[in-house]
Structure formats: C-alpha cells, structure tokens
Amino acid sequence: MTVESHFENHKSVIETELTKAKEIVLIAVAWINFKEYFDIFKNVLANSAKLKIVCSDNWQNRSHQSSIDALVKLGAEIKLLKMPRQTNHMHHKFSVIDNKTILNGSFNWSPNATSSFENIIVIKDLPIEVTKFINEFGKLLKIEAKAIRVLQKVKKCTEANCDGEIFNILVFSENNQYYEVFGDIIEVCISCENHKTLENCVSNTQIEHMLNAYQDSNDDYETELIDRDINRLLNSYVKGPITIHAIGRVKSGLRYDDEDYEETNIIWKNKFVGNRLPDKFDNTTFGVVYDN
Numbered sequence: 001m002t003v004e005s006h007f008e009n010h011k012s013v014i015e016t017e018l019t020k021a022k023e024i025v026l027i028a029v030a031w032i033n034f035k036e037y038f039d040i041f042k043n044v045l046a047n048s049a050k051l052k053i054v055c056s057d058n059w060q061n062r063s064h065q066s067s068i069d070a071l072v073k074l075g076a077e078i079k080l081l082k083m084p085r086q087t088n089h090m091h092h093k094f095s096v097i098d099n100k101t102i103l104n105g106s107f108n109w110s111p112n113a114t115s116s117f118e119n120i121i122v123i124k125d126l127p128i129e130v131t132k133f134i135n136e137f138g139k140l141l142k143i144e145a146k147a148i149r150v151l152q153k154v155k156k157c158t159e160a161n162c163d164g165e166i167f168n169i170l171v172f173s174e175n176n177q178y179y180e181v182f183g184d185i186i187e188v189c190i191s192c193e194n195h196k197t198l199e200n201c202v203s204n205t206q207i208e209h210m211l212n213a214y215q216d217s218n219d220d221y222e223t224e225l226i227d228r229d230i231n232r233l234l235n236s237y238v239k240g241p242i243t244i245h246a247i248g249r250v251k252s253g254l255r256y257d258d259e260d261y262e263e264t265n266i267i268w269k270n271k272f273v274g275n276r277l278p279d280k281f282d283n284t285t286f287g288v289v290y291d292n
C-alpha cells in the first residue's frame with residue numbers, strides 16, 4: 001500500500017493516474033472544468049477504459065455542456081447531480097481507477113482550485129478503502145431521485161374548488177431598525193392564500209447574515225454553500241418533519257398613489273421547489289406583526 005500527498009500540480013497528478021487506466025475510471029467531483037480536462041478524459045476513453053463521472057448540477061459544470069456532450073458521444077457516462085439537502089450535498093472529490101487507485105482530497109477539478117490551498121492524495125492497493133469509495137459512488141447515483149421526490153412532494157389545498165399547492169414559508173416581520181426581528185412559519189396555499197401559522201416567534205438573528213450574503217452573492221459556488229447553511233439552520237427551527245420552502249419579509253408603506261400597502265417579499269427559496277413559488281405575495285403579511 002502507498003499513500004502520496006500532493007499540494008501542487010494537481011492536474012498533472014490526475015493526468016498521470018488517469019492515463020494508466022485500463023478498465024474503468026470513476027470520478028465523483030463537485031466542480032469539474034470539462035473543457036480543461038477534456039483531453040485527459042478523451043485519452044481514458046481512447047485507452048478503451050470506461051469513464052463514469054458524477055458532478056454537481058451547477059452553473060459552472062453546465063457551462064461545459066458541449067464538452068460533456070462530446071465526451072458522452074465518445075462513450076463516457078456523465079451525470080450532473082441535483083442534491084436536495086445539505087446532508088446529501090455533493091461535495092465529493094474522489095476518483096477510483098481500475099478498482100485499485102484512489103485519488104481523494106479537497107481539490108475540485110477546476111482551474112480556480114489550483115490557486116487556493118488544496119491537496120490531493122493518491123492511495124494505491126488498499127482494497128478495503130477502494131470498496132468504500134466504489135459503494136459511495138453507487139450511493140450517489142441512487143439517492144438523488146428518491147430524495148428529490150420526497151422534497152418535491154408538496155401538500156395540496158383542501159379548500160373547496162382549490163387544488164393549489166401548500167408551501168411552508170418563514171415570514172419575518174418588517175425590519176426597520178436592524179434589531180432582532182421575529183417571524184412566523186406559515187403554511188400557505190399559493191392559489192387561494194389560505195394560511196395557518198405553524199410556529200411563532202422565530203428570531204432572525206442567526207439567519208440574517210446568511211440571507212444578506214445569499215442576496216449579495218453572485219458566485220455559484222458560494223451561493224451553494226450559503227444555501228446549504230440556510231437549509232441546515234432552517235431544519236433546526238422546526239419541530240418534526242416540516243420543510244421550509246422559502247423565507248420572506250413583510251414590507252409596508254405608502255404607494256405612489258398615496259394608498260397604504262403591505263406585502264410579503266420572498267428573499268430565499270429552496271432551489272428544488274422555488275420555481276413553483278411566487279416572488280412576492282401582494283396585500284398580505286400573513287398576520288406576521290411584531291413590534292421592533
């Protein structure tokens with residue numbers, strides 16, 4: 001058994017090991033620059049080895065769709081994985097070559113990663129560990145579909161003549177002074193807006209900076225990490241198996257036509273159901289009123 005650690009030249013370490021493949025290469029890495037690694041992957045296939053890749057379904061990976069398509073045409077199996085919960089988040093960075101060499105470490109296979117303090121470890125001839133990594137690879141392929149189905153299963157409204165979907169939204173009261181603000185968790189039908197309160201007096205103090213960072217972020221990687229933290233925190237807010245699908249803030253004031261208005265703006269949405277939720281609810285605060 002041998003173990004080597006590398007803190008630089010990650011790409012050439014990967015290239016050296018992948019080029020040796022004769023049977024099969026498994027790769028589970030969250031971020032891969034397929035353009036940059038295209039020739040290396042192509043060579044694996046040219047050597048008649050199988051190539052199976054699982055990576056995260058994110059904007060960066062999708063931007064290499066033409067390289068991905070070309071590799072698939074050459075025989076590669078490539079899966080962009082959607083992971084619904086932080087506990088299942090795709091953060092893997094490993095590869096198994098010919099069922100005997102493991103590459104593992106903190107290194108995403110993208111040029112960005114080379115500039116930070118990343119490492120990659122090459123482990124050879126340690127069969128027990130190889131089995132664990134191969135099992136993990138198989139698990140990655142299986143959990144996705146099931147977990148997303150559970151999350152996307154949303155309750156239906158029971159009001160007469162309404163078949164709307166019911167979502168759980170954490171609604172914070174209006175924040176004028178940036179002190180501690182409270183909110184309620186509301187179960188709402190997005191068609192008829194019939195709603196009830198599931199939980200009172202949830203404080204914003206823990207989540208506020210995450211929401212600000214989420215709104216300010218324009219980097220996909222960073223957004224995904226913040227998203228993960230938000231989901232984790234939300235899980236601690238609720239008793240029992242409730243998923244919070246979105247977070248909103250009440251806003252009120254005087255409109256241009258001198259009429260008072262109040263509304264609830266949605267500032268964060270769970271990415272697996274978010275496209276089914278509106279960006280704001282007009283004329284309602286869901287009864288969320290706390291004095292600041």
Ligand SMILES: [Zn+2]
Pocket residue numbers: 157158159162163164189190191192193194
């Ligand atoms: Zn309804």
